[in-house]
Amino acid sequence: MSVDPYAVFVMGLALVLLSLLVLHSAMWKRGEHPRTQQAQRLVTVVQCGKDIRIRNYVEGDYVGKTVSDECEEGSPVVIGIYRE
């Protein structure tokens, strides 16, 4: 039975390429790849007397800032800003 050398060459090449592909995907799966984080919202924690309220962050907020018109009683102060 005669074997076509061209077919052997193509098959060999295909085998090598397939091996490289398998190697590449195996290495990619094994490695840790930082993913893009989901968008998180920033919130501001405001203390109104003994109450604590959480609202959306507004540009210019900082911890220690006195914010007016946010509480019925007491002087409201920002006591925290975090993302969730």
Next chain:
Amino acid sequence: MLLQFAEQSPWSFLLFMLMWFVFIFFFQEIQLLRYLGNIGRFVAHLSTILNSSMHTVMSRLEQSRKDDVAKSAIEERLRRLVEFAIITPTTLEPIGLVSKLKNIILEYGRVLEREVSSIMVDDRARVQNYATAVSVLREMNWFYKVIDHYYRQARKYKNYFLVIQLSSLLPILKELSDIMNDAVNSFLKGVPIGDSAGPLVAFLFSRRNCGDRKVYENVEDTHISECSWEGRKVFVVKARGPGSTVGRLDDAIRFVVDTLGAKPRYIVTVDAALRLESEQTGAISEGIGVAMGGIGVEKFNIETIASRYGIPLYAFLIKMKEQEALTAMNRQIYTAVNDVVKKVESFVLSNVGVGDSVIIVGVGNTVGVAQ
């Protein structure tokens, strides 16, 4: 099998053997090309995010620029600051090295702030935040240049081992570049970051326990307050916010001990600490010593003062990843901050006697946290 194959078709056998040898000798070359391709794509990505961050900082500076400052002048100054060099002192003779380092670090901070404030409207907190963003941009630029340098060298000399090293570090380098990119945005916004945990503990402790307090503003960029709580004299020290600064905590402690003549029973430091992969973000640990990162200049000075006066050092650490330390504070860290305030209160009540004094130091960048 090969012999059988050879008998049937010698040409096929020769071709097969040729391919075999080609792959034996060129396998390394193929791997090299593959790794170089990965690194090249990363370098291109780094260049893109550097340009994008530069553009973001530039547009923020343009929005806050003084009327008499041209847009081209902002770009020129930003590019100059990004290329700014800090030459560390020689370590050939280590005596006095700490004070030399401190001198250089303080001068860098002054120059950066002066340059930024000369193009921006007069708003100290914003100037400090933008100056820190420019500083991160400078780090990013240096990071890009170093990686690009090794990439080019590896390509030039076809250095397989250099390529392997770079390639194996790629996931970590990618994470670092993302951290720096996110940090620029956090500083521009002026919101508390993970590293602000220490100053936030100091703020919340003062707010909960020090209604009537005496404030000292003798140390630049540093807030020192004195109050009486449960019969104990408490000095709370933190960087002065809400602009981005780490303050001069060593000078503040020296001021409390030397100038105010306090004899503290303890110096309690609270800081963010990098966590290991097995640890949880927001985990709290306690220990002895000065909880403080950075180059070590301030840490050295505080240790010197403490040892000179025989003051015990106690520390609270809030664990987090580097990415969390340099980007907007997350919920776990905020919860941990509130827990640490309670732990510090409990520690003071248990270990500092009535009539004694204690210094509580909130270590870290106070961006977004006032006093």
